[in-house]
Amino acid sequence: MTALLQVERLNKRFGGLHAVKDVSFALEAGSITGMLGPNGAGKTTVFNLLTGFILFDTGSVHLDGRSLAGLSPHRIVNRGLARTFQLARPFLGMTALENVEVACLAPRVRHAGHPRVRAQAWLDQVGLDDKAALEVDALPYGDLRRLEIARALATRPKLLLLDEPFAGLGVGEIEPLAALIRKLHRSEGLTILIIEHKLREFMQLVESVIAMDFGEIIAVGDPSAIVRHPRVVEAYMGNADLGLPNIEPTGAGDGAA
Amino acid sequence: MRFFSVDWLAALLVLAVLTAVPWLFGSGYIIGVMTVALCFAMWAASWDFMSGLTGRENFGHSLFIGAGAYTAGFLNVNFGVNPWWSLLAAPLVAVAFSLAVGFPTLRLRGPYFALAMLSGAAVMQNLTIIFSGYTGGQDGLNGLDPIVDSTLAYYYLTLILLVTTTIVLKLIAGSSWGTILRAIRGDEASCQAAGINVTFYKIASLTISAACAGLGGALYAHYQLQVGPDLFAVVLSINIIIMVYVGGIGTIYGPVGGAILLNVLTESLRVFSEYRLWVYTLLLVFILFFMPQGLIAPSWQRIRRMLP
Numbered sequence: 001m002t003a004l005l006q007v008e009r010l011n012k013r014f015g016g017l018h019a020v021k022d023v024s025f026a027l028e029a030g031s032i033t034g035m036l037g038p039n040g041a042g043k044t045t046v047f048n049l050l051t052g053f054i055l056f057d058t059g060s061v062h063l064d065g066r067s068l069a070g071l072s073p074h075r076i077v078n079r080g081l082a083r084t085f086q087l088a089r090p091f092l093g094m095t096a097l098e099n100v101e102v103a104c105l106a107p108r109v110r111h112a113g114h115p116r117v118r119a120q121a122w123l124d125q126v127g128l129d130d131k132a133a134l135e136v137d138a139l140p141y142g143d144l145r146r147l148e149i150a151r152a153l154a155t156r157p158k159l160l161l162l163d164e165p166f167a168g169l170g171v172g173e174i175e176p177l178a179a180l181i182r183k184l185h186r187s188e189g190l191t192i193l194i195i196e197h198k199l200r201e202f203m204q205l206v207e208s209v210i211a212m213d214f215g216e217i218i219a220v221g222d223p224s225a226i227v228r229h230p231r232v233v234e235a236y237m238g239n240a241d242l243g244l245p246n247i248e249p250t251g252a253g254d255g256a257a
Numbered sequence: 258m259r260f261f262s263v264d265w266l267a268a269l270l271v272l273a274v275l276t277a278v279p280w281l282f283g284s285g286y287i288i289g290v291m292t293v294a295l296c297f298a299m300w301a302a303s304w305d306f307m308s309g310l311t312g313r314e315n316f317g318h319s320l321f322i323g324a325g326a327y328t329a330g331f332l333n334v335n336f337g338v339n340p341w342w343s344l345l346a347a348p349l350v351a352v353a354f355s356l357a358v359g360f361p362t363l364r365l366r367g368p369y370f371a372l373a374m375l376s377g378a379a380v381m382q383n384l385t386i387i388f389s390g391y392t393g394g395q396d397g398l399n400g401l402d403p404i405v406d407s408t409l410a411y412y413y414l415t416l417i418l419l420v421t422t423t424i425v426l427k428l429i430a431g432s433s434w435g436t437i438l439r440a441i442r443g444d445e446a447s448c449q450a451a452g453i454n455v456t457f458y459k460i461a462s463l464t465i466s467a468a469c470a471g472l473g474g475a476l477y478a479h480y481q482l483q484v485g486p487d488l489f490a491v492v493l494s495i496n497i498i499i500m501v502y503v504g505g506i507g508t509i510y511g512p513v514g515g516a517i518l519l520n521v522l523t524e525s526l527r528v529f530s531e532y533r534l535w536v537y538t539l540l541l542v543f544i545l546f547f548m549p550q551g552l553i554a555p556s557w558q559r560i561r562r563m564l565p
Contacts, residue, residue, distance in 0.1 A: 053446070077452035085450070091443030094436075102440040105433050106452025115433060155452045 002065055004029040004191050005050075005081075005159055010059035012049055019045045020056070021215040027159065032185045032192045034206035036199075036226065038235055042215040043195045044086060047161050051083045052076045063159065078108040082157035086164045086195075088144035090136040096123060096147055097132040103154035112156070122150040126180060142173035146180070153184070160184075162194045166201060174201055181205060203227070211235070263564055267557065268510070275416055279409055288412050294520035295415045296477040299422055301500040301512035303469035306426045307462045309507040310435060312442035313363070317374030318497050320358070321351040321467040323381055323489035325474025330398035330484040335391075340404045343475040344418075351471025355463045363459040366445060375491065382489035397485030404479045415476050419513070422469045427509045429465070438462060439507075503544055505554025514553035 003026035012020040020042045027033055035043050048054040050061055052073040061068045068076050091099050100122050104115035112118065123132050126146040131139065136147065145165055152160055165181065166174050178201045184190045196202040203209075203223040211219040211226055213235040219226055226232055275295075279288050300322060308315045325347030332338040332346055358377050362370040385392040392398065405411050429435060437458050440448050448455050478484045487493065497516075504515025522540065526533045544552050 051450070053449075072454075073446075073449040074452050074454045077450060082452075083450055085447070089444045089447040091440045091447060093443060094439055098436055098439075101433075101436055102448065102453065103451035105437060107454075108452055151447070151451055 003027055004031075004064060005193075006060075006062040006065075007050070008060045010046070010049060010061065011057045012045060012054065013057055019215050020049060023059070023212075023215075023217055025210055025217065025220065027191055027193060029158070029191055030189050031208070032181075032206050033194070034202055034209040034223070035193060035195045035212065036202075036209050036232070037212035037218075041212040041235070043212055044163060045215075046212075047083060047163055047195065050076075050161065051081060074106070077155050077157075078106055080108070080156070080158035081161070082152040082155045082159075083161040084145075084148040084152050084163055084165065086167060088141065088148045090139075090144055090147055092137055093135065095133055095135055096128055096139065096143075099136055099147055100150050100154050103151045106155050109154065109156050119154065122154045123147075125153065126150040127176070142169050142177070145169065145173075145177060149180070149184075153190075157190070159191045159193065162192065164195050164197065166196060178205055199227075263561060271514075272420065276413075279412060285408050288408050290520065290524045291517075292408070292412045292415050292480055293477070294517045295412075295419045296473045296480070297497065297500060297520055298513040298516040299419050299473035299476070300470050300497050301504065301516040302419075302423050302426055302509050303466045303473070304497050305501050305504075305506060305509055305512040306430065306469070307459075307466035309501060309509075309512070310430060310438035310442065311459060311462060313459060314371045314498075315374045315463075315466075315494075316371050316498075317376070317378035317491070317494050318466075318470055319489050319491065319493040320354055320374060320378040320381055321470035322474040322477070322493065323378070323385075323484075323486075324354045325351045325471030326478035326484040326488045327385070327392070327398070328471070329475040329478040330401060331391075333401045333479070334398045340402045340479050343479060344404070344472060347471040347475035348468035349471075351467040351474070352464045355467035356460070359460045359463045363463065364456050375494075378489050378491060378494060382486045385486040385489065392486075395486060397483055399483050401479055401482045401484070403482065404476075411480055415480070418472065418476065422472065423509060423513055426465075426469065430509055434458070499541065503541070503552050505551030508551075508554040511551055511554030511557075515551065518553065 005027040008024045010020055010023040023046060037043050049056045052071050063079055063081055091102065097119050100119035101115050104118045120132060123129050126149055128143060128146055131143060165177060169177065182205060185192055194206060206223060209221060209223050209226040210217055211232045218231040218235060219229040278291055300318060304315060304318045328347045328350040329343035332343055333340050358373050362373045386394050403411060405414055437453055441455055441458060445455050500516040500519050501512040503519060505511030523537060526536050529536050548555060
């Protein structure tokens with residue numbers, strides 16, 4: 001059985017900067033994987049390459065065995081690969097419902113039912129059901145993150161890429177969002193790839209981790225092994241205590257409490 | 258869409274007033290002013306459909322107006338074609354122009370589209386002077402036939418076409434197409450991430466906008482019986498944008514009202530003779546300073562909220 005996403009020897013240069021170097025990895029259907037690394041490691045660039053927002057120089061990306069090379073972002077979404085942005089980017093001046101409705105109008109899901117009804121269902125799913133009629137300009141940042149996820153889900157992706165979903169959230173907002181992502185993975189069987197810095201929540205969420213530094217993959221493994229991996233420790237400035245919590249193996253389940 | 262909503266009642270009321278104008282003010286002069294006002298209304302509504310909804314400002318709407326008007330002029334004056342054909346040919350030529358400007362520039366983000374429209378209109382204005390052997394230069398093309406002979410009938414023809422285009426544009430703007438256009442105004446990258454082909458929607462909307470502007474250009478040409486290089490002028494485009502802002506951007510019906518209001522205002526200020534432009538400008542500054550969201554559409558929204 002081939003993997004849902006197969007990435008091989010991906011390369012991207014920006015002038016003299018080799019931002020992504022020979023990155024290869026595969027994601028199995030139904031898996032939840034993390035992408036870890038210090039700022040500037042090339043994680044977001046990898047996301048932009050996978051989703052067509054930036055074209056890669058060499059290498060290949062296959063989703064379900066079909067190449068995504070050279071496709072524009074909206075075509076890749078309609079193949080079943082959706083993303084969220086690091087900074088929530090809502091459609092200002094529109095209501096939360098309309099924001100999600102736009103994604104329900106993508107060709108991939110256009111004929112799946114009434115867009116407004118489906119948009120409401122996705123808002124229910126992420127816990128924003130009572131805020132459907134509000135203009136997004138008035139929503140707090142945590143809600144915008146959920147809205148961003150609802151919008152990505154509305155395109156019914158096979159694979160969802162989340163770019164730092166916990167960034168900028170208050171303490172009280174992190175655990176509910178982690179629970180939402182866990183629910184989507186467990187009950188919907190959605191395949192997920194997450195970039196994150198908030199290590200504690202993140203490590204409890206994912207099954208395996210791809211660690212990057214200077215545009216390269218430096219280690220792959222389960223979360224508890226990754227935080228002790230010498231190159232990962234070195235990448236975080238050689239200080240093993242710096243922000244790296246003691247992690248229980250993920251098999252322990254919802255051990256956040 | 259609810260057909261007996263208060264919006265439709267208000268629209269019918271306005272339509273009734275516009276229909277009654279010739280009886281209320283019997284003079285041919287006022288009918289003429291109103292016919293021109295309705296042409297401007299068509300231009301303002303079509304500008305609003307593309308630029309008001311998507312937020313991609315078009316500083317050269319006169320490109321489509323001039324293209325439509327000169328198409329009418331060439332066909333009618335040079336080839337003796339029946340003026341009714343102008344109503345079909347002018348939108349087609351305007352659409353061709355919109356594709357020529359839209360295809361290369363609307364794929365890009367940044368100011369390229371706005372600049373290309375501005376310079377496209379300026380280039381066409383100069384071309385009409387350079388090729389004066391064909392275009393009549395500054396004098397333009399003269400002696401067009403009217404589409405219908407009486408000014409009264411011409412007013413009603415213009416009114417029917419304005420009402421039709423406004424309803425069509427309003428229906429599209431209220432549909433899922435309009436939702437997508439407003440999302441493009443919000444954030445293009447997010448729109449792509451939602452699986453929407455942003456370039457397609459921008460170009461398609463520009464062609465619809467251009468078709469309506471070209472239609473208005475042909476109506477205007479056959480009413481004035483003359484076309485000239487001023488129909489490509491930047492100042493015409495700017496006037497249309499002012500009418501849109503006074504009416505209320507992004508609402509379609511607001512710009513229609515704004516165009517009619519400002520045309521009537523310009524005419525009624527003739528009593529101030531040489532101080533007319535002073536008064537006009539002061540009034541505009543006053544309106545846009547105290548009502549930055551516009552006059553027509555926001556006022557209607559306020560009235561609506563007070564209704565049961």
